Amino acid sequence: MTPNKEDYLKALFQLSVEDELVSNKQIADALQIAPASVTEMLVKLKKDDLIFYEPYKGSRLTPRGMEFATRLVRGHRLWEVFLSRHLGYSWREAHEDAELLEHLTPPRLSARLDAYLNHPTHCPHGSAIPGLDGSIQRTPLQSLDLMPPGSTSYIRRVKEDESLMDSLQEMGIAIGSPVEMVEAAADKSAFKLNLGGKLTRISRQAASLIFVEQFRD
Secondary structure, eight states: OOHHHHHHHHHHHHHOOTTOOBOHHHHHHHHTOOHHHHHHHHHHHHHTTSEEEETTTEEEEOHHHHHHHHHHHHHHHHHHHHHHHHHOOOHHHHHHHHHHHGGGOOHHHHHHHHHHTTOOSBOTTSOBOOOTTSOOOOOOOEEGGGOOTTOEEEEEEEOOOTTTHHHHHHTTOOTTOEEEEEEEOTTSSEEEEEETTEEEEEEHHHHTTEEESSOBO
8 A cells, every 4th residue: 555545544544533524625634735636535545445435525434444544543653652752852753754654664563662662552742542453542632722711731632733843842831741721812812821830821823732631720
């Protein structure tokens, strides 16, 4: 299978919610490509029995497609753990190189890597790592920009946005750390956070990429 096809399967895996169909626009936005190219590829993936595809409605993975997608996501996130933990990679660096390594990771290597890392459950920026059986822990989270002033929570995941991952990490955003919403601009364009006693300002765009547990007043 080509890396291009694998990228589509991974995008469908990450965009899917239960059995709902994923729209062509969602896939185009995720992969940053033209909608016409998406339609062409989805027809090919359907022919290969990797997806269920309904024109003008959307698509979802078949059991065969889910097996391929899970292997990719598992390999990607395990490599992120390895690169961050053992080679000092930043979140962005680990994500970028894991994008390459995921296409070169057979199940045997993935299993050895998992064992070597002592079976991590999440990647460095909080995304769950699928198990050998394809199961994945899906915990309901809310984006930080929805927190009302005065509420507190814990940071659990940062979305894979290459343009902001490093700046968020440098800002002191850490998985598992407590966060308090101190103040929000009237138009919600910016926020003031308390991160372990340190006051930090963050834009709405950045806040929308950070996911936290249910808020507490």
